[in-house]
Amino acid sequence: xxxxxxxxxxxxxxxxxxxxxxxxxxxxxxxxxxxxxxxxxxxxxxxxxxxxxxxxxxxxxxxxxxxxxxxxxxxxxxxxxxxxxxxxxxxxxxxxxxxxxxxxxxxxxxxxxxxxxxxxxxxxxxxxxxxxxxxxxxxxxxxxxxxxxxxxxxxxxxxxxxxxxxxxxxxxxxxxxxxxxxxxxxxxxxxxxxxxxxxxxxxxxxxxxxxxxxxxxxxxxxxxxxxxxxxxxxxxxxxxxxxxxxxxxxxxxxxxxxxxxxxxxxxxxxxxxxxxxxxxxxxxxxxxxxxxxxxxxxxxxxxxxxxxxxxxxxxxxxxxxxxxxxxxxxxxxxxxxxxxxxxxxxxxxxxxxxxxxxxxxxxxxxxxxxxxxxxxxxxxxxxxxxxxxxxxxxxxxxxxxxxxxxxxxxxxxxxxxxxxxxxxxxxxxxxxxxxxxxxxxxxxxxxxxxxxxxxxxxxxxxxxxxxxxxx
Numbered sequence: 204x205x206x207x208x209x210x211x212x213x214x215x216x217x218x219x220x221x222x223x224x225x226x227x228x229x230x231x232x233x234x235x236x237x238x239x240x241x242x243x244x245x246x247x248x249x250x251x252x253x254x255x256x257x258x259x260x261x262x263x264x265x266x267x268x269x270x271x272x273x274x275x276x277x278x279x280x281x282x283x284x285x286x287x288x289x290x291x292x293x294x295x296x297x298x299x300x301x302x303x304x305x306x307x308x309x310x311x312x313x314x315x316x317x318x319x320x321x322x323x324x325x326x327x328x329x330x331x332x333x334x335x336x337x338x339x340x341x342x343x344x345x346x347x348x349x350x351x352x353x354x355x356x357x358x359x360x361x362x363x364x365x366x367x368x369x370x371x372x373x374x375x376x377x378x379x380x381x382x383x384x385x386x387x388x389x390x391x392x393x394x395x396x397x398x399x400x401x402x403x404x405x406x407x408x409x410x411x412x413x414x415x416x417x418x419x420x421x422x423x424x425x426x427x428x429x430x431x432x433x434x435x436x437x438x439x440x441x442x443x444x445x446x447x448x449x450x451x452x453x454x455x456x457x458x459x460x461x462x463x464x465x466x467x468x469x470x471x472x473x474x475x476x477x478x479x480x481x482x483x484x485x486x487x488x489x490x491x492x493x494x495x496x497x498x499x500x501x502x503x504x505x506x507x508x509x510x511x512x513x514x515x516x517x518x519x520x521x522x523x524x525x526x527x528x529x530x531x532x533x534x535x536x537x538x539x540x541x542x543x544x545x546x547x548x549x550x551x552x553x554x555x556x557x558x559x560x561x562x563x564x565x566x567x568x569x570x571x572x573x574x575x576x577x578x579x580x581x582x583x584x585x586x587x588x589x590x591x592x593x594x595x596x597x598x599x600x601x602x603x604x605x606x607x608x609x610x611x612x613x614x615x616x617x618x619x620x621x622x623x624x625x626x627x628x629x630x631x632x633x634x635x636x637x638x639x640x641x642x643x644x645x646x647x648x649x650x651x652x653x654x655x656x657x658x659x660x661x662x663x664x665x666x667x668x669x670x671x672x673x674x
Contacts, residue, residue: 258282258295264362265371266291268314268333271364275312276302284361286314288351292358314364320347333367337448341493348485355478385470387596395597399585404594406432410587411634413575416645418536420653424563425541429533431589433523436530438537439516442544444555447503447510455502456512459487461530467519483527486616490572490605491534494613498567504546504553511543513566524591527603531574532646538566539650572613573642575635577602582621588634602628604635608643 258280266284271291274284276298283295283302294301294311301311309324316336318328320343336344365371395405402410414432421427425440447454463471463480471477491497502511515537517530542563545556578590578598590598600619606612612632617623 260359261293261361263360265365266362267365268331271314272312276308283311285310285312285354286316286364287319287354288316288347289364290351290354290360291362291364292354293361294354294358296358316347319350320344322346333364338450340450352478352481352485355481387593391593392597395594396580396585399580399587404587406591410585413589413638413642416532416642418532418646418649420536420540420649425537427533427536427540428520429529429536431525431529431532432591433521434525434529435520436526436533437518437520438530438533440537440541441514441516442511442541443514444504444509444553445512447507452507453500453503455499455510457492457497457499458512458514459491459517459534460484460515461487461517461519461526463519463522463526466521467526468522471519471522482618483530486527486574486603486614487531487534489616490531490574490614494570494572494605494607496535496568496570496572496613497538498569501567502543505548509553513538513541522592524593524595525576525589528574528576528589531572531605532642535568535571535573536646536650539568539646540653541566570607570609570611571643571646572605572607573639574603574605574614575638577604577631577634579619579621579623583623583627586627586631588638602631604631606632606635606639608640610636 261282266286271284271286273279274282276283276295281295281298281302282293283298285292285294285301299305300307302308303311307324309326309329310318313329314334315329317330317334317339318324320336320339321328336347339347363372398404399410404410406414408414414434415430417430419428423439426438428435428437430436445456447456461480461484463477463483464473465471497513502513504510515534517533519526519530542558542565544558544563545561547554547556575588576590577586577588578594579586579600579602580598582599587594590601595601598619600617600621600623602623603614603616603618604612605614
């Protein structure tokens with residue numbers, strides 16, 4: 204205490220010993236007083252119960268391009284809507300970016316798909332009529348899909364953008380009692396992690412085992428039910444003749460659509476594309492379409508005029524985890540089972556033959572890109588293959604690898620809050636290569652078995668017909 208008093212005394216003596224020091228101390232005291240007085244006399248800010256940017260939730264509805272223009276941040280109470288890949292998002296909370304005077308104000312009330320794909324805010328990127336984006340490159344379409352994922356994460360989806368002549372959908376008001384996904388309890392999480400630490404799983408599989416795969420081909424060509432354990436997906440292939448894309452006049456078109464309906468799980472919603480649904484559809488397109496598993500050049504009827512468009516509709520009938528791998532196999536099996544009507548071109552005349560006139564022809568599959576999903580736990584300490592729904596709820600992250608029997612990687616995606624080492628990824632690639640060989644052989648056996656059964660039934664029908672005619 205005496206030492207502290209002595210130091211204070213020396214400091215005071217130093218200050219008063221020089222007029223400059225006295226002046227500086229006085230100046231500091233003066234400005235401190237001014238600041239304190241200013242804060243004390245400042246009126247308290249008004250506490251608004253509601254922010255200026257907060258608007259009531261918008262009921263879901265569909266929009267034409269003209270209707271969308273009304274929501275440009277100036278009209279309609281300042282609400283801002285933006286269209287991306289046929290979806291309409293409410294971005295009113297990002298008024299500083301998309302509102303008047305913002306750097307992206309040109310997007311407000313418009314379909315911003317082309318501008319996002321070309322990374323341009325020039326007004327020439329916005330059309331007054333519906334834009335089908337058919338002239339964009341694959342990389343540009345991928346960029347738009349990435350933006351779509353970001354918008355789904357950040358902003359409310361309030362409806363869809365209507366094509367010319369398309370009728371708006373009628374949406375029911377969301378009920379407060381709508382079924383929600385059952386949350387994971389702490390006891391369940393601890394139980395699953397403890398079991399994995401002992402290399403145990405609830406369904407008695409080893410960590411590298413895939414659940415039993417079952418394929419049921421239906422009577423209609425291109426239809427099948429595929430199950431991995433209790434997860435079941437139906438697939439239906441259809442075909443129609445359309446005009447090809449201007450950028451690819453010699454190639455047919457393939458479309459894949461996965462629908463998550465309440466039939467598969469109680470928390471899936473009708474008519475609403477969730478973030479999970481968007482991600483699954485994007486992964487299926489990347490693994491199948493972009494790896495060109497189907498020879499789409501053979502779908503061309505007349506270059507620049509007529510091509511076949513192959514559409515694969517998928518429905519999740521029961522969800523018990525790992526929908527992606529099940530849906531991916533369902534697409535491959537349904538497309539392998541499908542038969543296309545034979546077509547002949549004579550001059551300007553195009554003739555489509557019925558199955559009775561000429562035998563339909565199979566689609567040419569170049570390779571089978573199989574996906575395998577790995578779930579990681581405890582920051583990558585534990586991993587397993589083909590996670591169930593409960594295991595997906597407990598996992599820290601997921602690695603999806605798409606590969607064909609030639610060990611060519613078709614897609615790879617890591618999701619979740621974790622990082623993997625190089626050795627861990629290499630280990631997963633080796634496991635995938637081994638599993639893909641076995642799954643490809645199994646699928647080929649099932650397809651061949653179905654073809655042989657159909658040929659036997661056809662020969663029996665033919666022989667019965669001949670007997671009746673001879674009688």
